[in-house]
Amino acid sequence: MATIHGQYGTSDELARTREQGYAIDDEENERGIICFGQAIYSADGRVEGAVSVSVPRYRLPAEGGPRSSNTYNACASKRA
DSSP: OOOOOHHHHHHHHHHHHHHHTSEEEESSSSTTEEEEEEEEEOTTSOEEEEEEEEEEGGGSOTTHHHHHHHHHHHHHHOOO
16 A cells, blocks of 8 residues: 555545544555554544554454454443
8 A cells, every 4th residue: 555645545545444444554654564543432422532553564464454443443442
């Protein structure tokens, strides 16, 4: 994945992030590192925080993002 450039690329990426429920940084900042981020919502739907996880690309299977997002969803929905 390459760094997003321009208004249309940004709009497309934001739409994709909303649809899948998490954002991905696929080696954009550091070669060999992939990061996932997700908002944490309050009971009334306001964003109260966020969680992110960074892992070496070689440790993550090709289907790791969507499979791992279930874990992030579970963590983000269980607030202390």
